[in-house]
Amino acid sequence: MDTTHHPHDVDYGTPASVSEKLVTLEIDGFEVTVPEGTSLMRAAVEAGTQIPKLCATDSLEPFGSCRLCLVEIEGRRGFPASCTTPAEAGMKVRTQSPKLADLRRGVMELYISDHPLDCLTCSANGDCELQDMAGTVGLRDVRYGYEGLNHLKDQADTSNPYFTYDPSKCIVCNRCVRACEETQGTFALTISGRGFESRVSAGESQAFMDSECVSCGACVDACPTATLMEKTVIEAGQPDHSVLTTCAYCGVGCGFKADMKGSEVVRMTPWKDGKANEGHACIKGRFAWGYTTHKDRILKPMIRSKITDPWQEVSWETAIGHAASEFRRIQNKFGVDSIGGITSSRCTNEETYLVQKLVRASFGNNNVDTCARVCHSPTGYGLGQTYGTSAGTQTFKSIEKADVILVIGANPTDAHPVFGSRMKKRLREGARLIIVDPRKIELVSAPHIKADYHLQLRPGTNVAIVNALAHVIVTEGLLDQQFIDERCDKEAFNYWRDFVASDNNSPEALESMTGVPAHLVREAARLYATAGNGAIYYGLGVTEHSQGSTAVIGIANLAMATGNIGREGVGVNPLRGQNNVQGSCDMGSFPHEYPGYRHVSDDATRTLFEKDWGVSLRKEPGLRIPNMFEAAMDGTFKGLYCQGEDIVQSDPNTQHVIAAMEAMECIVVQDLFLNETAKYAHVFLPGSSFLEKDGTFTNAERRISRVRKVMAPKAGLADWEATVALSNALGYPMHYKDPSEIMAEIARLTPTFSGVTYEKLDQLGSVQWPCNDAMPEGTPLMHIDHFVRGKGRFLITQYVPTHEKVTPKFPLLLTTGRILSQYNVGAQTRRTENVQFHEEDRLDIHPQDAAERGIQEDDWVGITSRAGETVLRARVTERMQPGVVYTTFHFPESGANVITTDNSDWATNCPEYKVTAVQVVKVKHTSEWQENFHEFNETQLRLLKEKVVTTEAAGTR
């Protein structure tokens, strides 16, 4: 595959037909064979000719309104529209004739008579289908003048920060309306008015920003004219080339074309052939890339001996040399195990692989962890224990075959928007829906979607609900016994069956704990077990609990019990938070395992790595992130290399994390910005954005996709190069010249990756691991004939209430989450116009709880837990249930994690972000923590501003 493209790809006019039956017809004298159901328009493209069109595009169902695509069919009267007429065997079609040319010119004439003729200065010049069509049909004059009624003076709506709507250029083709409905599923647009009056309108004749629009950009992509247009293109002009790459935000991992002008990005266009997204995107990936050139980026390495000193700008050599000598000094004084590293799910596979190699081979210990610790580590444990592999079982496309969808603790329309849209599409086609969530998330009731069941449980009772569902399946005879007999361990199943069948696990017995009426649980269980293909999607609402791993195991049990594993339309699908969570786990970032999930105590694996890396390796597990903090407090952990992660903002119990930071002697942070962690650092290494480096990301469906460099690293080195330099300075030489060599090493040492090469990724676009000799093109579906571990293993999942209990002092439960426009700690999205959509974290509270406390919308409220206190503004909303409050954590000053506690998952130490007992009261001031934060932040920004520029740094890039 050619990985750089001309900005325009072929548009087939209508979507592909999936029919297996083929029909052969003749178009302009050429024979062509297409799947039944293909439109004449698409068949013509297959035959090598383009029929003029305006209202059709291949991402949308045909609409048949513009009448430009007329054709003649032998033996039929009239001039049918080729976009809405299906190809039939034996048809003889003519796409060109004098009569057709005449008709088409007439159509174009009408359009142009109400269209400004400012083509030369129009932002779409060179990318306008109206202009193209005028040329194609040979329009030479327009008989109707501009004297009549027209829309040329209509005012443009520029309210959206990323695109404008200029109604004077609208041809009312309806493509935007259909894109919003079919592709995105938001239904924000309508055509209001009739006939000449008709115009596209957002909401009820509102400005885009005031409407339901979620700024996904699908309508902008679909618009054939300059009516809906990216502001960046208006400013910069049309791109001159494009490079295929992968979104650096969420775990959907959308493929994009970075549309470039030289080395400047002018637009990110979702890649039509990208298998994760099929041409769709969300506000973050499509629009929120401005952070990559934000003035806050730090482009020179810096060092300081104390965090109260001003920073000193130095050369890369000095910074790396300083970090290396500090790490060795600490190890000499406090022992080999006194330092460690943290990799990030925001970095590429190659980068995380290198960091864990650096820690194991060069630091000489296993103290490496990744931010997946705090999100999906229970997925790794739970699915590993039951199925034998630590990953989702399906492709995203599989959802098109699902008959009943069970969403547990996930909010795909906000956190995984493009997959959320794919899910909504399937739901509009009639798939049934069960939601298990404490909040009324959007999917519970969205345009043309209504959940069959919303089990609105109390936070912290997932395991109880999962057990209750299992109880119904077992006791009401809904098991898929044949699947179980063939595919699962019999003894383990029998134990599990007897366990869930016990009365303690009945929906009735658990109702008082979960708060969910027993009959709803019963009905939902019946639906999941009997409605055909049952697919489970879950997120951090499952994992971030003290029983996170138990819940994942419970979910895996449910799928096995109902035989919903091993084919399309079913499965267990963790929705990963950040773009490369899957990849960073695969790459051996956890302290107990090597790439490919092999334990460090496994002699054969360790020997393999020892031989390849030429060092001896430790067989005991290293420290996990929370253990690192504990060891720091203890005085035995003193140095940290933290790549692309902001632990101070994202990890729970902020005050505890800060105390640990302050107890360390050398913290090296590699990042784009002076993030919260960097404010406690001694060495700052400037990071490179995803546009500045080569590598791969692995999304939630195990799909490995290329990240391609479209511009040189702004700070001089790509992140992997900095790690290589650090390792060399530490005396463990690394010799990679290109990330492809790192991938070659990964493939050499990791059986599930053995078939992965950059050439293959260029050729196929992407592959899903396992990719090896047995599956050279990758593995879309896992566990087809047998589980990776052999027999599927049911495990008993006893519900154990969390230690975090409500009391009269802390009577409410706080749960945390994220919203569409912001991403994780917000370091990137806060530095884009996305702040216009979400400018502060709020506390969501049910009207009843608010009234009891005299709290009204927008009031400042203090939230206190056993760990700390912070102050936010209230949003009073019925999305919450009484007794439960909710907030996001995208802004550091919100201090959401000042309140969250040290409680964590029993198996993996994944923090219990989703359950904290709190009290909420109306207040007048920010909290003491916030005041201290403010002061500390001011100091740190001053220390950055007052940085000393050394002469050697001034001489480097």
Place this chain on the structure above:
Amino acid sequence: MNVENLIKMANDIGTFFEAMPNREQATRDVATHIRKFWEPRMQKSLIAYLGTHGDETLKPIVRDALREIHPA
């Protein structure tokens, strides 16, 4: 290492495996879990503490498992 925290973590592991029907196997699983996921200084801290303060704060299954890891 904060021993209180280690005790809580160890007991939480014990709670999960305690529910298993085969007690011997469950004890082994607790031991394996701690061995596989706890860095040596965590294991040592807990054992050292128990040596001086006794092990009543631990669930019996965890006590047995620790004996398996580090026979007295």
